[in-house]
Amino acid sequence: DVKVTQSSRYLVKRTGEKVFLECVQDMDHENMFWYRQDPGLGLRLIYFSYDVKMKEKGDIPEGYSVSREKKERFSLILESASTNQTSMYLCASRETGGSIQEQFFGPGTRLTVL
Amino acid sequence: DAKTTQPTSMDCAEGRAANLPCNHSTISGNEYVYWYRQIHSQGPQYIIHGLKNNETNEMASLIITEDRKSSTLILPHATLRDTAVYYCIVRPYSGTYKYIFGTGTRLKVLA
DSSP states (O other): OOOEEESOSEEEEOTTOOEEEEEEESSOOSEEEEEEEETTTEEEEEEEESSTTOOEEOSOOTTOEEEEEETTEEEEEESSOOGGGOEEEEEEEEOSSSSSOOOEEOOOEEEEEO | OOOOBOOSEEEEETTSOEEEEEEOTTOOTTEEEEEEEEOTTSOOEEEEEESSSOEEOSSOEEEEOTTSSEEEEEETTOOGGGOEEEEEEEEESSSOOOOOOOOOEEEEEEO
């Protein structure tokens, strides 16, 4: 089974702190994604990566950056956390080929910024 | 990317079929319809996808209208564990990496 893991289920940080959210997948997928999920807004794409060291902005990249140094790991960075970044963060991965091309999601990290 | 419209919420009695509609009137010829669901406190999970033919797997059936402007996800015998938010997404099969998740349908299966 594909497994996507995220470093924390719950995280509490203070305004202005630098925050790292880590995501690891074990299926050698080329593509990885970071979403945030807020009530009434659904899932919104922050950044995605289709290869090591490659990244593309999603729909809401402001205030975030990402790093993909190894194929299995995709990190989301909040350079200076703000209260409006309190949210559920979901990581996903997907292979490039294949007959289904489904995204596999991690369990999510609920981040609270005080 | 084509947008989808789904009802905000639905109820279904346990053991009955749950029929979840999705409108995608602006779908393009090369776009597939995907369905995911998200159980509370978990990440979304793939259910099924299709282009224009009806599809069935161990989880559900997908009925796509002939004009492809709408589809219905059918859970044939809903259980309490099917209580979740269901997302209908349209996207090209390849060439783009983005899904656009809407707000989905919150399905509550009632005992």
